[in-house]
Amino acid sequence: MTSLTDNLLLEQMGQGDVASFEAIFHQHYDRVYGLLFRLLGNRAEAEDVTQEVFLKLHDYAFNRRFFQRNREHNLGAWLYRTATNAGYNAIRGRQRRWQRNTLLVPDPQGLPGADKEVEQRERETAVRQTLAQLPERDTQLLLMRQMGFSYAECAEAVGVAPSSVGTLLARAAAAFKQAYEEVNGER
Amino acid sequence: MSEDKQVQEVMARLAILEPTEAEAPRPARLAFARLQAELAPPERPNWLARLGQQLLAPQRRLATAVSLAVVLLVVSFSFPAVRAAASDFLGLFRVEKFAAIEITPEQMAILRQAAEQDIMPGELEVDKEPGLLTPVDSLSKAATVTGLTAVYTIPALGQPDEIFVASGGNGHFTINEANTRRLLEAANLDPNLLPDGLDGARIAVATYSGVEQRWADGTTLLQTNSPEVAYPENLDPALMGEALLQILGLSPLEAQRLASQIDWTSTLLLPIPSNIATYEEMTVNGSSAIGLTSLDNRIHMLIWQENGRLYLLAGAQSTAELAALANDMQ
Numbered sequence: 001m002t003s004l005t006d007n008l009l010l011e012q013m014g015q016g017d018v019a020s021f022e023a024i025f026h027q028h029y030d031r032v033y034g035l036l037f038r039l040l041g042n043r044a045e046a047e048d049v050t051q052e053v054f055l056k057l058h059d060y061a062f063n064r065r066f067f068q069r070n071r072e073h074n075l076g077a078w079l080y081r082t083a084t085n086a087g088y089n090a091i092r093g094r095q096r097r098w099q100r101n102t103l104l105v106p107d108p109q110g111l112p113g114a115d116k117e118v119e120q121r122e123r124e125t126a127v128r129q130t131l132a133q134l135p136e137r138d139t140q141l142l143l144m145r146q147m148g149f150s151y152a153e154c155a156e157a158v159g160v161a162p163s164s165v166g167t168l169l170a171r172a173a174a175a176f177k178q179a180y181e182e183v184n185g186e187r
Numbered sequence: 188m189s190e191d192k193q194v195q196e197v198m199a200r201l202a203i204l205e206p207t208e209a210e211a212p213r214p215a216r217l218a219f220a221r222l223q224a225e226l227a228p229p230e231r232p233n234w235l236a237r238l239g240q241q242l243l244a245p246q247r248r249l250a251t252a253v254s255l256a257v258v259l260l261v262v263s264f265s266f267p268a269v270r271a272a273a274s275d276f277l278g279l280f281r282v283e284k285f286a287a288i289e290i291t292p293e294q295m296a297i298l299r300q301a302a303e304q305d306i307m308p309g310e311l312e313v314d315k316e317p318g319l320l321t322p323v324d325s326l327s328k329a330a331t332v333t334g335l336t337a338v339y340t341i342p343a344l345g346q347p348d349e350i351f352v353a354s355g356g357n358g359h360f361t362i363n364e365a366n367t368r369r370l371l372e373a374a375n376l377d378p379n380l381l382p383d384g385l386d387g388a389r390i391a392v393a394t395y396s397g398v399e400q401r402w403a404d405g406t407t408l409l410q411t412n413s414p415e416v417a418y419p420e421n422l423d424p425a426l427m428g429e430a431l432l433q434i435l436g437l438s439p440l441e442a443q444r445l446a447s448q449i450d451w452t453s454t455l456l457l458p459i460p461s462n463i464a465t466y467e468e469m470t471v472n473g474s475s476a477i478g479l480t481s482l483d484n485r486i487h488m489l490i491w492q493e494n495g496r497l498y499l500l501a502g503a504q505s506t507a508e509l510a511a512l513a514n515d516m517q
Binding site: 011012015016017022025026029030033034037038041043046047050051054055058120123124127128142143145146166169170172173174176177180 | 191198201202203205210213216218221222225320322351
C-alpha cells in the first residue's frame with residue numbers, strides 16, 4: 001500500500017513540494033472516499049470527511065509532523081486509519097442528533113439514494129447498524145477487504161502481521177454475523 | 188489463500204454498501220480544487236505581501252529563496268527606460284549588495300487593488316525550471332553536485348541534520364508597455380513616469396545551483412552563486428529604480444534622491460512590508476547585509492552576498508546572533 005512512489009512523494013511533500021501532495025491526493029482519493037462512503041452512506045458527508053483527511057495530511061506533512069511521528073512513512077496505513085477514525089467521529093457527531101441504534105444509518109439530509117428502492121435502503125441500514133456494533137478495527141478490516149485491499153495492505157493499515165489477517169478477518173466476520181442477526185432480530 | 192466461507196458471506200453482504208454510479212465521488216481534480224480553495228488564505232495578498240511572507244516563512248526553501256530573488260530582480264527591471272531591440276543583452280546585473288525599503292500596508296493595499304485587476308506588466312517565461320530540493324548526505328557531495336567550489340557551513344551549530352541541493356533555472360521577462368502604464372495608473376502613479384519604447388523589451392534571468400543546510404533547532408543556511416539578470420543595453424537602471432521606488436510608495440522627490448544613491452547595476456532592492464517585518468542594515472565579514480525580524484520577533488533572517496555568492500541564514504536567534512554565526516562560517 002505504501003509504495004516507493006508514495007514514500008518519494010511524501011519525502012518531497014515534507015520538503016514543501018505541493019505537486020507531490022496533489023499526486024498523493026489523486027492516487028488515494030477514490031479509495032479513501034470509497035471507505036468513507038461505505039461507512040457513512042452519504043455522498044456529501046463522505047466527500048467532506050475525505051477532504052478533512054487530506055487536510056490533515058497536508059497539515060501533518062507540510063509541518064513535518066508526519067515524519068516525526070511516522071518514521072516508517074507508512075502513508076497508506078496512516079490514511080486509512082485516519083479515514084476510519086474520521087468516519088467514526090462523523091458518526092459520533094450524528095449521535096448528538098440520533099439515537100444510538102441508528103449510528104451508522106445515513107443522515108437523511110441530502111441522501112443521494114432517493115431513487116433507491118426502500119427495501120434496498122433497509123438492507124444497507126441493517127448492514128451499517130451491524131458495523132456500528134463492531135470495534136473500529138474490525139470494521140476497517142472488513143471494509144478494506146471488501147474493497148479489494150490485499151492481506152498485506154490490510155495488515156499494514158491495522159498494524160498487524162500479514163499472517164494474522166486471515167484470523168482477524170474470520171473473527172471480525174463471525175462478530176459481524178452475530179451482530180447482524182441481533183440487529184435483524186430487533187427489527 | 189482461500190478465505191473462510193463466513194468471511195466470503197460477510198463480504199457479499201457488505202457489497203451492498205458500494206457506492207452506485209450516482210454515489211461515486213466527484214472527479215479527483217474537482218475535489219482537489221475544492222481542497223485548494225480550503226487551503227488558500229482568506230485574503231490573497233499582492234505579490235509584495237506574498238514575497239514578504241515567503242521571506243519570513245518558518246519553512247524556507249532554497250527554491251523559494253532563489254525564486255524570490257528572481258522575482259525581485261525581474262520586478263526591479265520591469266520598468267526600465269529602454270529603447271533597445273529585444274535581442275540586445277549587453278548589460279548585466281549581478282547581486283552584490285542589498286538595499287531594503289519599507290513598504291506600508293496602505294501602499295500594499297493600493298498595489299493589491301492593482302494586482303486584482305490582473306494587469307500584468309509583461310510575461311515571464313521560464314525556460315528551465317529550478318530543480319526540486321534533493322537530499323544529499325554530505326557537504327562534499329553537495330559541492331560536487333552543485334559545482335560550488337566549497338560549501339560553507341557553521342561549525343558552531345555542529346553537523347547539519349539535513350543537506351539539500353537544487354539546480355538553478357532560467358527564464359525571461361518580456362515587457363508589455365501598455366499594461367505597465369495601466370498598472371502605474373491603477374497604483375495612482377503617473378503613467379508617463381516611464382519613457383516610450385518599453386514594449387517587447389526582454390530581460391533574461393539566470394539562477395544557479397544551491398545548497399540548503401538545516402539544523403535541528405530550525406536554523407537554515409542557503410547559499411547559491413548570485414543570480415544574474417541581462418538587460419537591454421541602453422536601459423537606464425537609475426531611472427528604472429526611481430520608478431520602482433515610487434511604486435513602493437516613495438514620493439517622487441524621495442525616490443529621485445534615494446535612486447541616485449544606489450548602484451542599480453548590483454544592488455537588489457528588498458521591499459519589506461512594515462506590517463510583517465522590520466529590517467536593519469548589518470555587516471557580515473565586511474559585506475553589507477540586511478537583517479529581517481518578523482513583527483512577532485519569532486523569525487529572524489540575514490541576507491548577504493560575499494565573493495559572488497548569495498547567502499541566507501534564518502533561525503530563531505536574533506539577527507546579531509545570526510551575524511555572529513555567519514562571521515564564523517567555514
